[in-house]
Amino acid sequence: MQRGELAVPLAGEGTPLVAEFAPMEFGAALGLSTDAARDLVGDALELAHRLPRIFKRVRAGEVPAWKARRVAQLTTALPLAGAEFVDRQLAAVVGKISWAGIGRLVDSARVTFDPEGAEKDRREAADGRRFDVRTDEATHDGTVHVEGLLDLADAIDLDTAIRQGAEELATLGSTESLDVRRSMAAGELARRQLTFDLRTEAGEGAASVVKPRQVVIHVHLSHAAISRDEAGIAHVEETRSIVSTAQVRDWCSSDAQVVIKPVIDLEDHHHTDAYAIPDKLVEQTKVAQPVCAFLWCERPARRCDTDHVIAHGTGGPTCSCNLAPLCRRHHRAKTHTAWTYDKTDAATYLWRSPHGLHLIKDHGTTRLVTAHPPDE
Numbered sequence: 001m002q003r004g005e006l007a008v009p010l011a012g013e014g015t016p017l018v019a020e021f022a023p024m025e026f027g028a029a030l031g032l033s034t035d036a037a038r039d040l041v042g043d044a045l046e047l048a049h050r051l052p053r054i055f056k057r058v059r060a061g062e063v064p065a066w067k068a069r070r071v072a073q074l075t076t077a078l079p080l081a082g083a084e085f086v087d088r089q090l091a092a093v094v095g096k097i098s099w100a101g102i103g104r105l106v107d108s109a110r111v112t113f114d115p116e117g118a119e120k121d122r123r124e125a126a127d128g129r130r131f132d133v134r135t136d137e138a139t140h141d142g143t144v145h146v147e148g149l150l151d152l153a154d155a156i157d158l159d160t161a162i163r164q165g166a167e168e169l170a171t172l173g174s175t176e177s178l179d180v181r182r183s184m185a186a187g188e189l190a191r192r193q194l195t196f197d198l199r200t201e202a203g204e205g206a207a208s209v210v211k212p213r214q215v216v217i218h219v220h221l222s223h224a225a226i227s228r229d230e231a232g233i234a235h236v237e238e239t240r241s242i243v244s245t246a247q248v249r250d251w252c253s254s255d256a257q258v259v260i261k262p263v264i265d266l267e268d269h270h271h272t273d274a275y276a277i278p279d280k281l282v283e284q285t286k287v288a289q290p291v292c293a294f295l296w297c298e299r300p301a302r303r304c305d306t307d308h309v310i311a312h313g314t315g316g317p318t319c320s321c322n323l324a325p326l327c328r329r330h331h332r333a334k335t336h337t338a339w340t341y342d343k344t345d346a347a348t349y350l351w352r353s354p355h356g357l358h359l360i361k362d363h364g365t366t367r368l369v370t371a372h373p374p375d376e
Helices: 022-030 034-050 052-059 065-075 080-090 099-113 115-123 152-171 178-194 245-251 279-288 328-336
Strands: 130-133 146-149 196-201 208-210 219-221 233-236 241-244 305-308 323-326 340-345 348-352 358-362 365-370
Touching: 022 034, 034 052, 034 065, 034 080, 052 065, 052 080, 065 080, 065 099, 080 099, 099 115, 152 178, 279 305, 279 323, 305 328, 323 328, 323 340
Parallel strands: none
Antiparallel strands: 130 146, 196 208, 219 233, 233 241, 305 323, 340 348, 348 358, 358 365
16 A cells, blocks of 8 residues: 555455555556446455355356346445355355345345344434435436435325425416426425525514525526527536526526626636635636546536646646646545646546556546556
């Protein structure tokens, strides 16, 4: 391991620890993201050290690797004795048993070999509840998929509120289908909630402060699309997708508070002598490169650190041509290991791995250049 690097567990109890940055180069060589490489190494360790009978059948070509990996992902949280029990029970039948059967066997092992953990899982089952609004998968028509796992009582109340909202829309003259009215009612329910700040009141007994609907999006428009008389396409950063300009106008309706911020020219070159990066430079860097600059990483730039490509302490300037967004994990790897990179333009980066791989990330696409770089 290198200075600043930790040994971390990637699989279950009893498996060897792994240098935390090792999967990065492994993934780079295979064309995988760091997360995918960590999962692959973890599954291999789980199989080799805790599920040896199933692993033996994989090596013999009797069980497909993908199915064995799925089993390994289920057993990682079990104690060593529980994993051994699953391995012994499944080894002969893993190619035939259903996923439901495998799940029941793993649950049985958890209750038998880790009763305290099973009880904790039961108490924390509510943590599995979620409600996802898939804004990152918005379509050109401006629609998104919504899904969730709710407490039954909450789900009944939500369904009742949406049903009543759909009925109100019909009463007010809407001729849309019931499904469409239900979707509209969900939006109206959200907007009604947002009109009240439930945390701030003007004084004892006073009504809650009413605030207008606020739309906070970063939109990139062509010159033609700015005119209300011409159709166009808007690139919306928050959804990483495109929508019609007409849809953006609908979102920014007359009851919305719209804040217009200055346009940042990506061709401009900004510079400061200080180490601290001005907000304008940070914004320019993250608009030019919307995701982490590391290979195959898709973490949004707005959640990344802004890194000096050439370290400021070694003479690297704080300027447009020497800054890039790096997520915290890859920022640490660049700081504490032999990973290095150059920025060749606003969204192109040449990376060198500790063992000599050369790879390019160009506008979000990664490719291997050479595994054997020429002598410098």
